[in-house]
Amino acid sequence: MATPSTTNRPTPERIFGFMNAFQQTEALKSGIELDVFTSIGEGANTSQLLAAKTGASERGLRILCDYLTIMGLLAKENGRYALTEESALFLDKRSPASLNAVTGFLASSWHKKNVEALTQAVRKGGTAGTQGDNSKPQDEVWVAFARSMAKLTIPAANFIAELLGAAQGKPCSVLDIAAGHGNYGITIAKKNPNATIVAVDWASVLAVAQENAQAAGLSGRYSTRPGSAFETDLGSGYDYVLLTNIFHHFDIATCEKLMRRVHAALKPGGKAVTLEFVPNEDRVTPPAAAGFSLNMLVGTDAGDAYTFSEYEKMFSNTGFAKTTLHPVTGMPQQVLISEKPE
Amino acid sequence: MATPSTTNRPTPERIFGFMNAFQQTEALKSGIELDVFTSIGEGANTSQLLAAKTGASERGLRILCDYLTIMGLLAKENGRYALTEESALFLDKRSPASLNAVTGFLASSWHKKNVEALTQAVRKGGTAGTQGDNSKPQDEVWVAFARSMAKLTIPAANFIAELLGAAQGKPCSVLDIAAGHGNYGITIAKKNPNATIVAVDWASVLAVAQENAQAAGLSGRYSTRPGSAFETDLGSGYDYVLLTNIFHHFDIATCEKLMRRVHAALKPGGKAVTLEFVPNEDRVTPPAAAGFSLNMLVGTDAGDAYTFSEYEKMFSNTGFAKTTLHPVTGMPQQVLISEKPE
Numbered sequence: 105m106a107t108p109s110t111t112n113r114p115t116p117e118r119i120f121g122f123m124n125a126f127q128q129t130e131a132l133k134s135g136i137e138l139d140v141f142t143s144i145g146e147g148a149n150t151s152q153l154l155a156a157k158t159g160a161s162e163r164g165l166r167i168l169c170d171y172l173t174i175m176g177l178l179a180k181e182n183g184r185y186a187l188t189e190e191s192a193l194f195l196d197k198r199s200p201a202s203l204n205a206v207t208g209f210l211a212s213s214w215h216k217k218n219v220e221a222l223t224q225a226v227r228k229g230g231t232a233g234t235q236g237d238n239s240k241p242q243d244e245v246w247v248a249f250a251r252s253m254a255k256l257t258i259p260a261a262n263f264i265a266e267l268l269g270a271a272q273g274k275p276c277s278v279l280d281i282a283a284g285h286g287n288y289g290i291t292i293a294k295k296n297p298n299a300t301i302v303a304v305d306w307a308s309v310l311a312v313a314q315e316n317a318q319a320a321g322l323s324g325r326y327s328t329r330p331g332s333a334f335e336t337d338l339g340s341g342y343d344y345v346l347l348t349n350i351f352h353h354f355d356i357a358t359c360e361k362l363m364r365r366v367h368a369a370l371k372p373g374g375k376a377v378t379l380e381f382v383p384n385e386d387r388v389t390p391p392a393a394a395g396f397s398l399n400m401l402v403g404t405d406a407g408d409a410y411t412f413s414e415y416e417k418m419f420s421n422t423g424f425a426k427t428t429l430h431p432v433t434g435m436p437q438q439v440l441i442s443e444k445p446e
Numbered sequence: 447m448a449t450p451s452t453t454n455r456p457t458p459e460r461i462f463g464f465m466n467a468f469q470q471t472e473a474l475k476s477g478i479e480l481d482v483f484t485s486i487g488e489g490a491n492t493s494q495l496l497a498a499k500t501g502a503s504e505r506g507l508r509i510l511c512d513y514l515t516i517m518g519l520l521a522k523e524n525g526r527y528a529l530t531e532e533s534a535l536f537l538d539k540r541s542p543a544s545l546n547a548v549t550g551f552l553a554s555s556w557h558k559k560n561v562e563a564l565t566q567a568v569r570k571g572g573t574a575g576t577q578g579d580n581s582k583p584q585d586e587v588w589v590a591f592a593r594s595m596a597k598l599t600i601p602a603a604n605f606i607a608e609l610l611g612a613a614q615g616k617p618c619s620v621l622d623i624a625a626g627h628g629n630y631g632i633t634i635a636k637k638n639p640n641a642t643i644v645a646v647d648w649a650s651v652l653a654v655a656q657e658n659a660q661a662a663g664l665s666g667r668y669s670t671r672p673g674s675a676f677e678t679d680l681g682s683g684y685d686y687v688l689l690t691n692i693f694h695h696f697d698i699a700t701c702e703k704l705m706r707r708v709h710a711a712l713k714p715g716g717k718a719v720t721l722e723f724v725p726n727e728d729r730v731t732p733p734a735a736a737g738f739s740l741n742m743l744v745g746t747d748a749g750d751a752y753t754f755s756e757y758e759k760m761f762s763n764t765g766f767a768k769t770t771l772h773p774v775t776g777m778p779q780q781v782l783i784s785e786k787p788e
Contacts, residue, residue, distance in 0.1 A: 114532040115776025116545055116598060117734060119474070122517065123549060126468035127561050127740060132461070134565040161571025166729075167743040167750075168568050173730040174737050175464065180730050190456040203458055207465060219469050223476040226510050229503025256458060387508075388515040388522050392459060395516050398469060401509040408509075434457025 131171045136204045140169065141177075141187060141195035149184045205252045214245060218402040230405040237353075237405040246284065246305070250312040254285035260348075260379055261291035263432045264439060268344060268377070270295035276343040279369055280304065281333045281362075282350040286313030286326075288379070289346060293322045300325045302342075304333050333362060338369040345370055348379040349437070352396070355406035356418060363422040370444045376424065378440040379432075381409040392436030415440055473513045478546045482511065483519075483529060483537035491526045547594045556587060560744040572747040579695075579747040588626065588647070592654040596627035602690075602721055603633035605774045606781060610686060610719070612637035618685040621711055622646065623675045623704075624692040628655030628668075630721070631688060635664045642667045644684075646675050675704060680711040687712055690721040691779070694738070697748035698760060705764040712786045718766065720782040721774075723751040734778030757782055 135141055138158050148157040151166035158165070173180045177191045187196060194203045217233055218225075224232035231237055235245075265271075270291075275298040280289035283303035290313075293299045301322070303313050307330035317326035329336050333350070345366045351359045366376050383394035393409060400407035410418075412429055419427045424442040431438050477483055480500050490499040493508035500507070515522045519533045529538060536545045559575055560567075566574035573579055577587075607613075612633075617640040622631035625645035632655075635641045643664070645655050649672035659668035671678050675692070687708045693701045708718050725736035735751060742749035752760075754771055761769045766784040773780050 114535055115601070116536055117776060117778065118518070118532065119536050119545060120598075120734070120778070122470045122474045122519075124737075125470040126472075126558065127737075128464045128467040130468075130561050130564045131740065132464045134568055137565045138568055160569045163571040163748075164568030164743055167739045168564070170729050171737055171740045174733045176460070177464075180728065190460065193456055194458055194461050203461060216468065219472050222472045222510070223479045226476055226480060226506030227502045229505040256462075259457070386522065387512050391516045392462065395466075395469075395513055397509045398473065398513045401506060406505075434459060436459065436462070 127171075128175055131168060131175065132177070133207055134168060135172050135177070136195065136207055138165075138168075139197070140165070140172070141191050142197045144169075144178065144185050145187050145192060145196040145198065149186060154185075201255065201258065203255055206256050207252075212248065214248075215399075215403070219398075222398075222402055225402045230401070231403050233403065237403075244308070246309045247312065250285040250305075250309050254287045254316065257285070257287045257348075258291075260432050260435050260437055260439075261288045263430075263435075264288055264346070264348075264377060264379065265292045265295045267430060267439060267441070268292060268375075270299065272296070273298050275299070277341065278302070279338060279342045279345045279366075281338075281345060281347050281366070283313045283328075283346075284309060284348075286310075286316050288348050289313075290317055290320050290322060290326075292344075293317075293325055294320055301327070302339060303328045304331070304336060304338065306330065306332075334358075334365070338365060340369050341371045342369055343371065343374050345374070345376050346379075347376060351378065351380055351415075351418075352400055352409055353404050353407040355408075356410075356414065358406075359410075360418050360422050363418060363424070367423045367444055372444060373446045374444050376419070376440075376442045376444070378415070378442070379437050380415070380440065381436055382412055382415065382429065382438045382440070383409050385411050385413060387411065390436070393438070396436065412440075469513075470517055473510060473517065474519070475549050476510060477514050477519070478537065478549055480507075480510075481539070482507070482514070483533050484539045486511075486520065486527050487529050487534060487538040487540065491528060496527075543597065543600065545597055548598050549594075554590065556590075557741075557745070561740075564740075564744055567744045572743070573745050575745065579745075586650070588651045589654065592627040592647075592651050596629045596658065599627070599629045599690075600633075602774050602777050602779055602781075603630045605772075605777075606630055606688070606690075606719060606721065607634045607637045609772060609781060609783070610634060610717075612641065614638070615640050617641070619683065620644070621680060621684045621687045621708075623680075623687060623689050623708070625655045625670075625688075626651060626690075628652075628658050630690050631655075632659055632662050632664060632668070634686075635659075635667055636662055643669070644681060645670045646673070646678060646680065648672065648674075676700075676707070680707060682711050683713045684711055685713065685716050687716070687718050688721075689718060693720065693722055693757075693760075694742055694751055695746050695749040697750075698752075698756065700748075701752075702760050702764050705760060705766075709765045709786055714786060715788045716786050718761070718782075718784045718786070720757070720784070721779050722757070722782065723778055724754055724757065724771065724780045724782070725751050727753050727755060729753065732778070735780070738778065754782075 143157045148154045151162045154165045155162040169185050172178045179186045221232035278301050280303045283305045289301035310328040381393040381396035397409040419442040425445045427442040485499045490496045493504045496507045497504040511527050514520045521528045563574035620643050622645045625647045631643035652670040723735040723738035730736050739751040761784040767787045769784040
């Protein structure tokens with residue numbers, strides 16, 4: 105038989121891979137839903153043992169676990185599956201760092217439907233989801249967010265607390281805008297017994313933050329101001345204002361409107377602390393920060409992942425003296441610190 | 447300010463990436479649907495020019511093109527987008543190798559719904575799609591398949607024609623089982639003017655293969671036998687029987703039943719030519735072939751991506767003398783050649 109020749113032209117394998125990429129999302133979700141990671145962590149390390157433990161089929165579990173192995177979320181040797189360092193830490197629900205609840209938001213049917221309407225969103229230039237822009241008041245999405253996402257924020261919350269020198273215990277007052285689960289402010293208060301936190305968000309969302317603050321034993325140093333960050337009385341004289349993952353929902357004029365209110369709420373020499381997805385000026389690197397822009401196209405009318413120069417300009421336009429950028433290890437976001445002049 | 451310490455423990459970025467992986471599928475689909483690749487190929491290389499050409503919004507196109515750049519499907523320099531070698535070849539609809547139609551099958555809502563029912567499929571051990579097992583007679587899915595997938599098969603079809611020495615022009619008769627678009631048989635007949643092809647599939651699907659054969663100028667050498675490959679009279683005395691992407695739909699007993707019919711249809715010394723996703727014995731490498739198993743879990747009652755040793759056993763059980771394995775450059779599938787003893 106003839107031996108076919110090989111060529112150097114590109115192959116369609118990568119495109120095939122992108123067409124199938126949604127299968128990775130579904131496989132991860134199913135692994136979590138069926139407790140596959142936790143069960144393997146507990147010793148059910150073959151498809152037969154997993155079937156006995158979870159009640160699902162042996163064929164289905166074997167194919168799912170093989171797929172999760174291909175994704176690098178499991179290891180397989182001699183037909184036995186094992187957690188990797190990564191899945192043991194983040195996907196075994198017994199791990200304190202378990203991210204299983206995060207699928208409740210990131211892979212929610214709400215977000216999925218928005219993404220599936222991408223073509224219409226590109227046509228019109230903003231969200232084509234039936235729910236409309238997700239920065240609307242009282243949006244129930246943000247209660248789901250507050251319940252799901254707290255653990256994902258641990259590295260960034262620790263980073264911010266360290267960056268602000270929380271462990272030094274200097275008395276300080278912190279305003280946490282769009283607090284959500286409240287984890288950023290709560291982490292500071294846990295590390296600094298002399299910090300007081302004021303959280304702003306919709307009342308329904310603040311209920312979650314309050315629960316978390318109480319569980320952390322901070323009740324006496326934790327208070328809330330329900331309402332829109334654009335309208336409610338924010339108070340004044342704060343040392344720090346936290347603005348975590350909020351600017352990306354809005355256009356630049358709206359961001360500046362908010363930053364003017366933040367300026368008024370800070371004491372002279374106080375600092376605005378922004379956590380954001382900040383792509384490089386080319387808007388296509390680094391991948392996770394730059395790619396976040398797509399979430400804002402499908403979920404909002406005018407939000408975006410802004411570059412550092414765009415933030416610098418917004419912050420100097422609104423009275424801040426200088427802005428510095430601090431990458432957070434292992435997170436797609438970065439921290440921007442902007443100072444209100446003395 | 448304190449400088450936060452860094453640690454070496456795993457970060458959640460990869461898991462975040464899997465949760466968002468479905469966005470890659472949607473971005474590729476939108477790029478195709480909105481003619482983004484073709485328009486850039488034609489010179490509309492900024493989001494403004496693309497907006498003018500496609501009628502979609504500038505903001506939407508900028509964010510989508512940035513995302514496609516992050517995926518490596520576009521290049522971006524000084525705000526201008528360009529096709530890569532890969533996207534010029536496979537995603538510009540003016541290219542003869544354009545795969546745009548393939549999304550009609552691979553990213554179809556039918557397949558998507560099956561994958562979205564993965565958790566239920568794992569529970570029950572087979573497809574949980576409302577449509578049931580996709581190897582049912584007359585399934586309209588296979589007409590869509592025949593219309594969408596022909597171009598994806600070009601490298602494998604050329605490879606098989608070369609492997610069978612088609613260019614030598616030796617008279618031969620070829621039975622093409624579950625012919626679909628007919629491209630495997632048609633490619634042999636185009637390269638070998640002395641080859642005659644008999645195609646088997648549902649009548650509705652054979653209409654597509656007939657169209658393609660006619661377009662290739664093969665009408666006189668191309669005939670069809672409508673019906674199930676398990677029931678219809680296949681004829682006999684063939685030099686080659688093509689079995690492309692069919693075995694993976696069935697359990698082993700059913701595959702052997704088909705292979706016995708193939709044995710009867712071949713002349714002594716004739717060859718069965720199987721194109722399949724053949725994972726290594728570990729069932730988790732190579733990724734594309736091993737991962738195909740998941741498609742069979744969500745789409746069939748009992749199909750699978752079988753290993754070489756499983757195929758060898760099926761084929762020797764059904765009277766074939768020896769089986770050899772031939773990787774196809776740039777394709778996830780491999781070709782198995784099995785000989786009926788003289």
